[in-house]
Amino acid sequence: MEIAKTYQHGAVEAKWYAHWLGKGYFHSTPDQRQPYTIVIPPPNVTGVLHMGHALNETIQDILIRRARAMGYNACWVPGADHASIATEARVVNQLKAQGIRKQDIGREAFLQHAWEWKEKYGGIIYEQLKKLGCSCDWQRTTFTLDDTYSRAVIRVFVQLYREGFIYRGQRMINWDPVALTALSDEEVEYREVQSTLFYVQYPLEGSTDRITVATTRPETILGDVAIAVHPEDPRYQHLIGKYAYVPLIDRRIPIIADAYVDQAFGTGCLKITPAHDWNDYQLGIKHQLPIIDVLNPDGTMSAAAQLFVGEDRFVVRNKIADLLREKGFLAKTETIVNKNGFSQRSNAVVEPRISTQWFLKMKDLAKPALDEVLQRQIQIHPEERFLNTYRHWMENVQDWCISRQLWWGHRIPAWYDAQGNIYVAETAEEAYAQAHKAMGTTDVQLHQDEDVLDTWFSSWLWPIQVFQGITQPGNAEWRYYYPTTVLVTGQDIIFFWVARMIMAGLHFTGEIPFRYVYFTGMVRDKLGRKMSKSLGNSPDLSQLIDQYGADAVRFGIMISSPAGNDLLFDEKGCEQGLHFCNKLWNALRLIKSWEPRINEQTKPATDFPIKWFHHRLQAFIRQTEKDFEQFRLSENLKNLYTLIWEDFCSTYLEWMKPAPDADGLQITKSYFETLLQLLHPYMPFITEEIYHQLSPRDANDDLIIKPIPAATDADEEIVQQGLLLKDVLAAVRQTLQMHQIKAKQPYELWIQTTQREKYETCIPILHSQLHVQNIVFTDDAPEQAIRTVVGKDILYIKIPELASTASDHQKQNLEKELNYLKSFLQKIEEKLQNERFLQHAKSEVVEREQKKKQDTLEKIRVIEETLRTLS
RNA sequence: GGGAGCUUAGCUCAGUUGGUUCAGAGCAUCUGCCUUACAAGCAGAGGGUCAUUGGUUCGACUCCAAUAGCUCCCA
Incomplete structure (x- = not known):
């Protein structure tokens, strides 16, 4: 099959998302595996996806995809909150445009309009999440005004009232004179x-x-x-x-x-x-x-x-x-x-404004929520930045005004009789029953409180109630998924949400709601300004995805967002992502082009590239495990980018040219597959596509669910040997370029080294990479050769026509290096002569210094010798 | 006014327990290449007194203090 010359993201992304959905890979049900659970910080139902969401949701998708491939039962619950004020404002405006005032049509009719509005616009954000590639369990989509969810909100209100946490009182509050x-x-x-x-x-x-x-x-x-x-x-x-x-x-x-x-x-x-x-x-x-x-x-x-x-x-x-x-x-x-x-x-x-409102006493709820975090039962990342903020707020917390003078939301379950007595109950019937009992008569008229509850009074139950933990306490799903694993959210809602979820979790279930909190920074433009509608500096995410592809956009977002730091978003990052896609695609094309040629190949002269990349890869897989433990996603992606581009494409694949044998091709494909697996969480679409292009796959063989192999020990010696080889290649190329020697010009490479065995296995690679005519080992400097130094070895490039000189530039470089090494040596010697150093420093440190001294002396000797022959 | 954090290459940032084979990456810049996967590419190069000052230490980009600048949170 012919592979397209360039990667076309549009069709590929739609195809794979539908495929994954069809296979049910996003859906989770409890089983024997360990769960890895994330609940989405519910975006406003009014919202469209902005860059802040994109950052957040991308991180969550990365964590969940990684967890899925690591063998966890990954469950990512999506949903939205009802956003009382924002939604009501939209609906009010819409009605106003039709000449309708909400007071005139009354509560019931208004709410009907609001639900219609929600049905029409509430799903936009979900479609955008899908476009971004988010692998949410859509069968679990939750909305804070769903019937069961609402029951939970009302139930906890009643509970907290009975426990004495909720009270109604006249106090000064913040009043919004526009939203009233x-x-x-x-x-x-x-x-x-x-x-x-x-x-x-x-x-x-x-x-x-x-x-x-x-x-x-x-x-x-x-x-x-x-x-x-x-x-x-x-x-x-x-x-x-x-x-x-x-x-x-x-x-x-x-x-x-x-x-x-x-x-x-x-x-x-x-x-x-x-x-x-x-x-x-x-x-x-x-x-x-x-x-x-x-x-x-x-x-x-x-x-x-x-x-x-x-x-x-x-x-x-x-x-x-x-x-x-x-x-x-x-x-x-x-x-x-x-x-x-x-x-x-x-x-x-x-x-x-002084007004009568409902309040929630916070002090006693805050105390345990603070303690759990201080004892690291919940770990905040990055901790140094946000733990203090959290603590400060918790220690100075004020009572929470939870009533809102709106209709769109959970109506406060409090009823008043003619005398102004309050009856708080889950249903009107119960309230009446209470009133009857209290008044000793059934002749009572009750009126329910007109107000609704703050939206956050419902979303603080999110990690519990998305699994029906309030309405069906102790149910099997809740027991399996709760506490959830990690919460990913913006630092701006640490108080709105994170702190209150922890309080709710501890108070209503006795357990923390999540083990880790990962705070993202704010998304700013490349000039460091906050993204805002009024500045018009927020790019349209859908348009960005259409232009670059979801993978490239995800790459662009992640490559520049270290944990907790503000993300200075620059479209350049998406462009880099697009180029990266192209690189991956072309690696595929190269490997596929080898397929028909394997029969022509005899056994390769060296298996060093295969050995080397194996160890290089193992070291990386191990590092990746650490990176994810510490939520160092941006760093991991950067290193993965380098691993793929530099080590795999520019080095390994080049070293395998012109083409491997059958075994070599098989191994190459398996390396590529592992790289695709490691990259999949960040760039899910192209990796899945290439995985399927690379080899024919069975029906259920998809990259998204393919387990990532555990790392084996990497042989540091071989990794180092690869570095030496790379250094040698670079040194020769640099020297050739400096002397303006054309690539096609024949020359000989003489190597003066004490570690000959390190070179010997790599000679075929030197030949293929350098177009060198002949390679010989030598103990003495040959006549008429250009020299260059790599570590403790000297390389001679012998070209008959050229004099045995170095360019000025090269001499300067050597002198610079020599000066550096000499001052380096001096400092080491001072250290080694210092009694107090020898007394205080650990013996390993002293040994290392001695080793450094030996190495440095050797290097100095080599450079001085080279310089002498040059002059 | 109170608190927290930041300051490393032109830009954005890494640098995990103090020990120059660690001062690094990407982007940008410069040079040479249309080498049969990729010019969205390949091969190279230049660039930093690690904000300033003082202290602790045998030794500080790393720990402490002060100063300056920036950012955020709270009132």
């Missing part, structure tokens, strides 16, 4: 913005003086209830205990002292607005100040504000400033940079 919902602390992003600092003068009671307060939020002065100064601030001692008037509305407020106030900021006077600022809220409680909420939920001014009622907070900010200026209360303004909180989902400026 509470947010958790983690859903707020703080970013620097340019703001105006307004210096507002408050008239003092019983005086014509004024006190000046600096604020970036003049609209909130309408909610001011006090002015605070530092108790030791000499400027304001006389004012403590006095009263001032809020400009424009003339509210009489006290001037209080509190050490919290920063004397250096602004004027050293702080206005206190407990309803609209976290710190003011605390101060308000401490000093028993009233709370005046001047904002409506949508960020407009409330009736309590008295002025500008119903107008937006940002509009009012300017209007108030103008009015203050007009009335003479505005002393001055300056521009400053401060940090504002933004909603991760809607990007609205978050408003601190």
